[in-house]
Amino acid sequence: MAVGIVVVSHSARLADGVKELAGQMAGAEVKIAATGGGPDDTLGTNAVQIEAAINRVYGDDGVLILVDLGSAVLSAEVAVESLPPERQEHVLISNAPLVEGAVVATVEASIGASLLNVEAAAVRAGSMPKVER
Amino acid sequence: MVLTKDVVLTWLETFARDVEENRAYLTELDGAIGDNDHGTNLDRGFRAVLNSLPDERDKPIDGVLKAVGMTLIKTVGGAAGPLYGTVFLRMASAAAGKEALSEADVGAMLAAGTKGIVDRGKAEVGDKTMLDTWAPAVDAFQEAEASGEDLLAALQAAAGAAEEGMKSTIPLVARKGRASYLGERSAGHQDPGATSSYLLFKDLLSAVEGTAG
Numbered sequence: 001m002a003v004g005i006v007v008v009s010h011s012a013r014l015a016d017g018v019k020e021l022a023g024q025m026a027g028a029e030v031k032i033a034a035t036g037g038g039p040d041d042t043l044g045t046n047a048v049q050i051e052a053a054i055n056r057v058y059g060d061d062g063v064l065i066l067v068d069l070g071s072a073v074l075s076a077e078v079a080v081e082s083l084p085p086e087r088q089e090h091v092l093i094s095n096a097p098l099v100e101g102a103v104v105a106t107v108e109a110s111i112g113a114s115l116l117n118v119e120a121a122a123v124r125a126g127s128m129p130k131v132e133r
Numbered sequence: 134m135v136l137t138k139d140v141v142l143t144w145l146e147t148f149a150r151d152v153e154e155n156r157a158y159l160t161e162l163d164g165a166i167g168d169n170d171h172g173t174n175l176d177r178g179f180r181a182v183l184n185s186l187p188d189e190r191d192k193p194i195d196g197v198l199k200a201v202g203m204t205l206i207k208t209v210g211g212a213a214g215p216l217y218g219t220v221f222l223r224m225a226s227a228a229a230g231k232e233a234l235s236e237a238d239v240g241a242m243l244a245a246g247t248k249g250i251v252d253r254g255k256a257e258v259g260d261k262t263m264l265d266t267w268a269p270a271v272d273a274f275q276e277a278e279a280s281g282e283d284l285l286a287a288l289q290a291a292a293g294a295a296e297e298g299m300k301s302t303i304p305l306v307a308r309k310g311r312a313s314y315l316g317e318r319s320a321g322h323q324d325p326g327a328t329s330s331y332l333l334f335k336d337l338l339s340a341v342e343g344t345a346g
Contacts, residue, residue: 039177042170044210047218070310071212074253078206078215 003109003118004057005032007102008050008076009068012037018066018099022106030109031057032102036068045072050079054091062090062115064122066102090115096122134284135233136341138194142186144340145201149179151332162325166312170211171325178209178217194234198225212310213326216253216263223249236278236287243271243291254309261305261312261319263326270295270334288338295334299327 005022009015015036023032033053038044054063065076076093083091092115094101104125108118152159152175159172181204189200202221206214227245231238247267256262258269273294277287302324310326312319 038174038210039208042173042210043168044170044174044214046210047206047215071215074212074215075206077253078218 001059001061002029002031002112003061003105003115004054004059004063005030005102005106005109006050006053006057006063006065007032007034007036007098008045008053008065008072009034009036009098010038010043010045010072011068014068014098018102021099022102025103026106026110030106031059032106033057036072045075047075047078047082050076051082054079054083054087058087058091060090061109062092064105064109064115064118065091065093066096066098066105066122067093068098092116092119094119094122095126097126100125100128134341135235136194136239136284137233137344138190138197140340140344141194141197142190143343144337145179145182145186145197147336147340148333149183151336152176152179152329155329155332159325159329162323162328165322166307166315166319167325168211168311171213171329174209174211175213175217175329178205178214181205181208194231195225195228198222198228212254213329216250216326219249219253220246236282236284239284240271240275240278240287243267243274247271256309259305260309261302261307261324261327262309263324263330265302265305265324266295266298266327266330266334269298269301270330285338285341288334288341292331292334292338295331299323299331302327 007015007018015034019032019034033056035049035053067073067076080091101122105118105122108121156172156176163169163171182201185204189197198221202218206218223245224242227242250264256264270291274287274291277290304320306317307313307319
C-alpha cells in the first residue's frame with residue numbers, strides 16, 4: 001500500500017491535469033483521484049464529491065488531499081468530517097501548493113513514506129527554487 | 134412567543150425568494166472583490182432547498198435544518214456551500230428534540246450557527262466576512278432576550294444589528310477568502326456573504342412578523 005492522493009481544484013480540468021502530471025511520477029501502487037468543478041460546468045468545489053474521491057483512494061496508509069484555493073479547503077474539511085471517525089484520523093489536508101505538492105507527494109508516496117512524511121515533503125516542494133537568481 | 138416549524142419553513146421560503154431576487158446584486162458585490170459567483174451559487178443552493186422542502190416538511194425543526202445544510206453542501210459550489218451548510222447543520226444540532234423554539238432556544242440556535250462560521254472559516258470579526266453580520270446580530274438578539282424582550286423585539290434588534298454589521302464591512306480590508314488576495318483594494322466594497330447573511334436575519338424577522346401580525 002501507499003498513501004493515496006486526492007487532487008481538489010475549483011476547475012475539473014485543472015484537477016485532472018494535475019492528476020495526469022503527478023501520475024507520470026508514480027507507479028501503479030499510488031492511487032490518485034482528481035475532483036473539482038461546480039454544477040453545470042461552473043468553477044467550484046463539492047464536499048460530497050471530495051468525500052467520494054477520498055474513499056476511492058483510501059487505504060491503510062491514509063490519504064493526503066492537495067487543494068488549490070480557499071473554499072477548496074472548506075469543502076475538503078467538510079468532506080473529511082463526513083468520513084467515519086476511524087478514517088478521519090488517516091486523512092490530512094495539505095498545506096502544499098497544488099502542482100508541486102501533488103508531484104512531490106506522489107513520488108514520496110510511491111517509495112512507501114508515511115502520511116506525515118508525504119505531507120512534509122509536499123510542503124517543502126513549495127520552497128524549491130525554480131530558477132537561480 | 135415561540136418559533137414554530139411553520140415559521141421556520143416560511144423563513145426558508147422567504148430567503149430563497151430573496152436570494153433569487155438579489156442574485157445579480159450579490160454576484161455583482163462578489164465580482165468587485167471575489168470570484169463573481171455568490172448570488173448564482175446561493176440561488177442554485179436555495180432553489181435546491183425549495184425543491185426538497187416538500188419532502189422534508191414533515192420532519193421536526195432540526196430535521197428540516199439539517200436537510201437544508203446537506204443540500205447546500207451538495208449544491209452550492211463556492212465557499213458559501215460549506216459555510217452556510219455548516220451554519221444550518223449546527224443550528225439543527227442546537228434545535229434537536231424541540232417542537233418549537235423559545236426566545237432562549239432561538240438565541241442558542243443562532244449562536245451555534247455563528248460558532249459554525251468561526252470553526253469552519255477560522256474568521257474573526259473585522260475580517261470582512263459573513264461573521265461581521267452574524268456576530269453583532271446574535272449579540273443583539275441575546276442581549277434583548279436576556280432583558281426580557283419577546284421573539285419579535287429580539288429579532289428586530291438582531292436584524293438592525295445585522296444591517297449595521299453588513300455595512301461595517303464596506304471600509305474593511307479583507308483578511309479571509311478570495312477577497313484577501315486583493316489586500317487594500319478590497320476596502321470600499323460591501324462583503325457579499327455579509328450581505329446575504331443580513332437577508333437571512335431580515336427574512337427571519339419578516340417570517341415571525343407574518344405570524345405575529
